Amino acid sequence: MGPAIVSLIKQLTSESNVQLPKIFTPAHLNLVFKRSYYYTEKVPRTNLYTRISLIGSPNISVAPILDQWIEDGKKVRSVELQSIIRALRARKRFNQALELSEWMSNKGAFPFFPGDRAVQLDLIGKVRGIQAAETYFEELAVKSEKIYGAFLNCCVREGLVEKSLSLLQKMKDKGFATSPLTYNDIMCLYLNMGQLEKIPLVLSEMKETGVCPDNFSYRICINSYGSRSDFNSIENLLNEVESQPDFRIDWSTYTTAASVYIKAGFNEKARSYMKKAEEKVQTDARGYNSLITLYASLGEKTEMMRIWGLKKTATKRQINNDYMTMMGSLVKLGELEEAETLFNEWESAGNLYDFRVPNVLLIGYTQNGFVEKAEMTLDGIIGRGNIPIPNSWGIIAAGFVGKGNMKKAFECMTKAFALQPQNPGWLPKPGIVSSILDWLGREGKDEEVESFINSLKRIASTDGEIYHALIRAHLSKGDEVEEAILEDMKADNIDEDEDTKKIHSSR
Structure with a gap:
């Protein structure tokens, strides 16, 4: 394997780092759980690792690769498989991660510890839902305690309050509620369910039972106090x-x-905590990015640039997410020329070409009226x-819709559709598609309407707005609406609008 390929692989795998979410959502719970079990040892990235990590589609089975690896007489260690599962989970390839976990447990040739079962x-x-997990x-x-913790995490993620609390009590009875992670899950449950007043009570219970809160525990409480504008409690807690x-x-x-103080308009207080955060960041790129985003919220470009300079000195290199953060902050302040300069710097930095980075600049241009x-x-x-991703053309299509240039919007969306088969997770924004369909119904050629509708049906969006726009496009051209469209609407539980009702009444 040549040096250039090795470099490409390193860049690709390094871009899968999970960043802390800005709010405490179920996705944040996934991160809490992921950090809990066996994810401390770093394993060298082997050929098996890169073979699996470079799979293009998340729907492709990994089992044949593993079977072939064994048939070729090559060895694989448990810790290596755990590392690959971790990488797949970080990239949200949960189907493949589960397949690999079950392959590992079913083979019987690898030790399968409680941490492995918890992850499974x-x-x-x-992948299969709460019933299968139960x-x-x-x-x-x-x-084990890890198994109980994993199931509690599943219940919390689904918002099952009674089941989660019942499970917590069982863990207490068995002496398994010894980790802050358990109580953090319950606090996240209350936060997501809007029962904010119960969160400090959980924190107090932790302390009373001898479980030491961690930083995550305190962050949940800070957010709950902020949501209730209880700033005195934030001060006292800190x-x-x-x-x-x-x-x-x-x-x-x-x-x-x-962040809580910025949202409340207490900017000076926010700055004081940002200064304290800066003292703690050291070489953590995420910390610098968080500070850049906060200063952007305050409109302080000078401080943004200062933190960016500190980050470039403190960290070995800037990955794509770093450039996206800084460019997005510049765009937020309307500094498009500096965002373009930073984009040029990114292009020359040699990072793996990730179109999410130029998309930040494209959004900045279109939002400010520079769609051309x-x-x-x-x-x-x-x-x-x-080769762009469909969303790149989708961004520009939206910009042309905003300027009323529907012909250009149609052309750009057509280019996006052409790229969609290689990017199956992408779906166009319903409002943009609806606007284009309405225009096509009035002014488009028959072959354009047919091609656009066929592309849309291939993508299989189930949004009601798009269905209704499809029907209006047919009616505008004087065509009979296909029965299949109406059946699809019914199957997807999409309510009828006035045009749909007229069709049914005329049949």
Whole structure:
């Protein structure tokens, strides 16, 4: 394998780092759980790792690759398989991660520890649903604290309050509620269900039972206090934490507090916590990115640039997410020329070409009325040999819709449709498609309407707005609406609009 390929693989795999979500959503719970079990050892990325990580589609089975690997007489270690599962989960390829986990457990040739079963249980919940996860949990003869924690995470993710609290009580009875992760799950449950007043009570219970809260525990409480505009409690909580000699408060706890104060309009207080966060960041790129985003919210370009300079000095290199953060912050402040300069820097940095980065610039251009420049920029990128993703053309199509140039919007969306088969997860924005369909119904040629509708049906969007626009396009051209469209609407539980009702009444 040549050096260039090795470099490409390293860039590809390094771009799969999971970033902390900005709010406490079920996705955040996934991150909490992922950090809990066996994900501490770093394993060298082997040929097997790269073979699986470079699979293009998340729907492709990984089992044949593993079977062939074994048939070729090559060895594989448990810790290596665990590392690959971790990478797949980080990339949200849960089906493949579960397949690999079950391959590992079914082979019988690898030790399968409680941490492995906990991860498998969590993956079953994600892929097959809570009922399948509960069946798996109940069938396990031996249930460790990690197994209980994994099932609790599944229940919390689904918003099952009674089941989650019942499971917590069982964990207490068995002496399994010894980790802050367990209580963090319950606090996240209350936060997501809007029962904010119960969160401080959980924190108090942790302390009373001898379970030491962690930074995540305090961040949940800070957010709950912020949602209730209880700023005195935030101050008291942070003062309490800072006074604990054996506890190290991290940058993220301070930036969480700063974000709460910015939303409330208390900018000076936010800045004081941002300064404290800066003292804690050291070499953590996520911390610098968080500070850049916060300063952008305050409209402070000078501080943004200062933090960006500190980050470039403190970290070895800037990955795509770093450029996206900084460019997005510049776009937010209307600094399009500087965002373009940073984009040029990114292109020359040698990172794996990720179209999410230029998309930030394209959005900036279109939002500020420079849609023609956005199109010219994208054409230039393509001219340099890069293949865009559908959303790149979708962004420009939206810009042309905003300017009323429907012919150009149609052309751009057609280009997006052409790229969709290689990007099956992409769906166009219903409002943009509806506008284009309405225009096609009035002014488009028959072959254009037919081609566009066929492409739309291939993508199989089930949004009601698109269905209704499809029907209006048929009616505008004087065509009979296909029975299949009406059947699809019924199957997708899409309510009829006035045009649909007229069709049914005339049949």
